[in-house]
Amino acid sequence: MAFMRRFAALTGAAEAARQYAKKNPEKVRKYSQQAGAFVDKRTKGKYHDKIENAVRKIDKSAGGQSHK
Numbered sequence: 001m002a003f004m005r006r007f008a009a010l011t012g013a014a015e016a017a018r019q020y021a022k023k024n025p026e027k028v029r030k031y032s033q034q035a036g037a038f039v040d041k042r043t044k045g046k047y048h049d050k051i052e053n054a055v056r057k058i059d060k061s062a063g064g065q066s067h068k
Contacts, residue, residue: 018061025062032058 021028036055040048 021058021062028062029059032062 032055036051040051043051
């Protein structure tokens with residue numbers, strides 16, 4: 001029962017995030033790129049390709065194209 005409540009809460013949060021991304025694509029793009037750069041720096045480039053791919057997917061889901 002607790003699992004279903006957590007799942008419902010996560011589903012609601014994910015939908016809210018999608019709606020925010022569609023309404024504010026520039027903000028989402030800016031912050032996803034900042035977060036990607038931060039993580040890439042902290043991992044010393046070890047996961048650069050995976051991070052770049054994730055940022056690209058976020059940009060695409062926000063309704064835009066990556067600037068890279």
